[in-house]
Amino acid sequence: MEILTVRDLSFRYTLGTEDALKGVSFGVEEGDLVAVSGPTGCGKSTLLRMLKKELTPAGELSGQVLLDGVPIGQIDAKTAAASIGFVMQRPEHQIVTDKVWHELAFGLENMGYPQDVIRRRVSEIASYFDIENWFEMDVADLSGGQKQLLNLASIMVMQPRILILDEPTSQLDPIAASDFLTTVQKLNSDMGLTVIIVEHRLQEVVPAANRLLIMDRGGRLLHYGKPREVCARLRERQDLLMAMPSTVRLFSAMDGRGECPLTISEGRQWIGGFGCEKQPVFDPSSESSAPLALEMDDVWFRYGRNGHDVLRGTKLAVHEGELFCILGGNGSGKTTCLGAVAGLNKPYSGKVRIFGKDIKEYRNQELYRNCLTMLPQDVQTIFLRNTVREELADAGEAAKDLPYDIESLMDKHPYDLSGGEQQLVALAKVLATKPRLLLLDEPTKGIDASAAARIVGILKKLRDGGMTIVIVTHDVEFAAMAADRCAMFFRGEVTSTGAPREFFSENNFYTTAVNRLTRGWFHGCITHEDAIQALRLQG
Amino acid sequence: MKSFKDHNPIAVFIYYLFVIVPVMFCTNPVLVCISLFFGIAFRMAKDGAGALKKLLPFAVFPVISMIVNPLFVHKGVTVLFILNDNPVTLEALRYGLTIGLIICSTVVWFSSFNSIMTTDKLLYVFGSVSPKIALILSMALRYIPLYGQQIKKIRQAQQVTGLYKEDNAIDKIRGGMRIMSVMVSWALENGIITADSMTARGYGVGRRSRFSIFGWQKSDKALMAATAVLGLAAVLAIGLGKLAYVWYPQIVTPGASPAAVVCYAAYALLGAIPVYLQLKEEARWRSLQSEI
Structure with a gap:
């Protein structure tokens, strides 16, 4: 029986000039796992928000969304809030309270349930999600993966019938992402929970899904059906296949x-x-014989006097004009290593040389002038204006000097851009310092395959112009496409280096x-x- | 059976109120000494003999107060000696010592209060006044570390991108303003997500209930009852002036009047509760352990 029916749904944002959704119709059976895919800006997120009454944005709406045959607008507020669960992208910002147990109880408190009901449901969900061990912890002390699992758990505690997920793993590392998706699949298969999910990591979701929904630009539904059949029908569309x-x-x-x-x-x-x-x-x-742009020699670093060593005798050499990727698991110290190169983390032993000169001999920001720059992982940390145009002016960068085109984004607010576009604008800002050594921390986090491919192209162009680029990443597909050489980081050390072909061929799992x-x-x-x-x- | 710190935070909070406040409103050296004794005893029972070392610095309060008070207050009939043409009296010295001991005992009790009443427990206590306040406090506590982390990230990002000068104080101030400006738009933009997450989970659909991980068990009620009986007895005696000391010009003590003795005994019993619970718990645990 159809639990959710969407009938001829069209939507236009209040200030929009075009329809964000146009005549979308489909039905979801109870217990389905629906994977949703489509290019950036095709209205995937808008569609999901149409299914959750509380999150429906302002605008002109036509058509119907029915839950069990009843229009969702007519369902009473309590039932509507509880029966459709919604998980969003950024794990930190969905968390409301300061303690794990309080977060789990938050939704049930809103429903006005008595203490003993809440106690039973919370303890049940905590043991199902295996979060008993951090039940009394502060949410601030959780990892990103734990935060997102907490978000999922605090929605599941309300016993929803449909779970909607909008790119839930985009901010997580691959292992946490995989854990999260496994949990979602388990909920679908164990509990018969109906799941609708938008994801970049379709490699894991598509085989588990029993419906695949493809959206196309202009907010149209292109295909909806069994994954194998839909995939077979995508032959002509290279842009959509990229994500598959x-x-x-x-x-x-x-x-x-x-x-x-x-x-x-x-x-x-x-x-x-x-x-x-x-x-x-x-x-x-062939290995480059150019002089070294970056050299780390037996570098040791820890965050506090009594902390443990994060960098443990790190040795690393990157030649000028190389595109170098550092790969490694969570907590392996690779981001700390990048921080040491950027002069943020001061090693207590060993030497870091930038273009042959000891990093300690660079005085007063000399290091950051026409020499080295780093694009941080969270690019929102460097946006401070209301439009992209102002951002570039602030940095003293002219759009026409860039090796890529962002003309179409110039008058938008940086926060309104997609993840991939935000990366491009942030990169444009830091390129204004005319760096010879560019450091990037997880540039493909939260962006889709086609945006990642675009970034690979841009980075190669910069490298061909003589720039040395060092990237820290979890994303092996990206490293395989982009890198001249890769290094594996493990427990604060580089355990292997090599050109991507040899490097990845010799790895079994990574x-x-x-x-x-x-x-x-x-x-x-x-x-x-x-x-x-x-x-x-x-x- | 649970140790003192594991009792319901409201019971514990009220206990502290009754053990700390009466001493502050009655400069009675006997009462203060009882309070100080049990305050220290509890710290030692809880944290071992090493706690004494940590409490030792608090001894400066009575010492300083004992020295300073006679230098400024020259009332009293028992003159010890003359300093700079001013009499230094025994009464002023003893009064100073008592005041110092009051401060000292308050600080000692607060030291255990701080380690027992963590923020979530305080939140529970104040939240019991209103669920709304509880939620607001909880959200505030959530935001403080979140914002702190983000400010650090922004500062580092501004440094390593090398876009801005940091040559002099004015550049540094500009940098601070920039961080604030990034922070404000970041907080507003992402606050929308939090708001969405709240409405998505039914915030505002009706009257909220309130969940806490702290329950009311027999032992919590027992602690409350004991606190109320003993504490009120002490407070009543103090309120009726049965424990009042006259300090100047000559010290007049309430002596061992029946009311005073009852009050001392009640207060001593009150002070002994945490030590008793702690030691009992440990003894019980040791005997259980030997059976494992």
Whole structure:
């Protein structure tokens, strides 16, 4: 039976000139897991907000959203709030109170439930989500992944019938993101909870989903149906395919016949069918012989006198004109390492040399003048004006000097931009200092595949112009596409370095989806293009 | 059976009120000494003999007060000696000592109060006045570390992007203004998310109830009752002036009048409660442990 029905839904924001949604109709069965995808600005988030009465923005609305056949506008406020749960992007800002237990109880307090009911529900949910150990903690002391799980738990405690998630893992590292999505899947399969989710990480969501909804620019619904069938219908749309799991992309690129593989194991079986007799030959990578732009020699650092060592004899060498990616898990010290290079963290032992000169010999901001600049992870920390134009003027940067085009964003508020666009504007600001060494911290956090591909292009262009770029990232797909060399960071040390092809081919777990797909069949395939080249060889 | 600190925060809060306040309103050295004794005893029972070392610096209060009071107050009949043509009297000295001991005992009790009454417990106590206040306080406590972290991030970001000069004091002030300005728009923009998250979870649909992890058990009620009986007895005696000392010109003590003795005994029993609960809990735990 259909739990949620959307009928011919159109919407235009109060000040908007175009429809954000146009004639969208679909139905969701009880227990469905619906994955929603589409290009940036296609109205995915708007659509989700239409389904949650309390969050519906102001504007002109036509059409209907029915919950169990009743228009959601007619459902009483308490039932509406409890029966549809909504999780958003930024974990910190959805949390209202200071204690984990209070956050769990917040929704139930709003409903006016008595103490003993709240106690029972809260304890039940805390044990289901395995948060008993941090039940009495301050929310400020939780990690990003824990915060987002808390947000999910504090919605599940209200026993919703439909759970709506708007890019819930965009601010999380891959492991926390994977944990979160596993929990969502478990709720769907264990409890029969109906889930509607917008996600960038479709590799994990699409195989678990039983419905895939594709939106297109202009707020139109393009496809809605079983994931395999929808994926098969995307052949003509390269831009939409970009976001799909790599198995789907490969299958489409090779014009595959039959059932579209969704998971890595299905994909491997499909690739095995090619025979795999001819091995692709890739250009050998060569190490740069340019002088060193950055050198770290036996660097030790800890945050407080009594803290533990975060950098433990770090050794690192980056040549001028290199695009260098530092990969590693959470808490491995890679961001701290970047902070040491940027002069934020002062090591207690060892040397950091920037362009051959000890970092301690750079006086009075000399380090930051035409020398080194760092784009912080949270780019909102550097926006201080009302429009992008003012931001650039503030930094003294002319839009026409940029190696990329942001003309269309000039009159928007920086906070209104998508994650990818915010990265581009922030990058434009820091490029104003004409750096020779650019440091980036997680530049692909929270942005979709096509925006990431655009950033790769821009960074390569900057590198070709002679800039040295050092990037700290969790994103292996990005590193495989972008880097000249990669380094693995573990427990405050660099444990391996190498050109991406060798680096990822030798890793078993910490590697790209394409590498996992082709491992054992082909050697050295790490990107989508590599795999296509290899498969085409087989004829 | 639970130790003193695990009792319901309201009971604990009221206990502290009754143990600290009467001493402050009656300069009675006997009462002060009882208070100080049990204050210290509780710290030692709770934190071990090492607590004594931490409390030692508080001894400056009675010492200083004992020295300073006679230098400024020259009332009293028992002159000890003459300093700069002014008499230094025994009465002023003893009064100073008593006042110093009052301060000292208050500080000692507060030292255990601070470690027991964490913010969430205080929140619970004040929140019991109104759920609205409880929520506002809780949100404020949530925002303080959040904003603190963000300000640090913004400061670092402004430094490493190298966009702004930091050569002199004026640049530094400008930097501070910039941080404030970034902070304000950041807080407003992201506050919308918090507001959405609140409405999405039904904030404002009706009368809120209030959940807390602290319950009222038998032992909490017992603590409340004991505090009320003993505390009120002490307060009554003090209120009726049964414990009043006359300090100047000559010290007149209330002596061992029946009312005074009852009051001292009641207050001593009151002061002994936390020590008793703590020691009993530990003894119980030791005997249980030996059975494990």
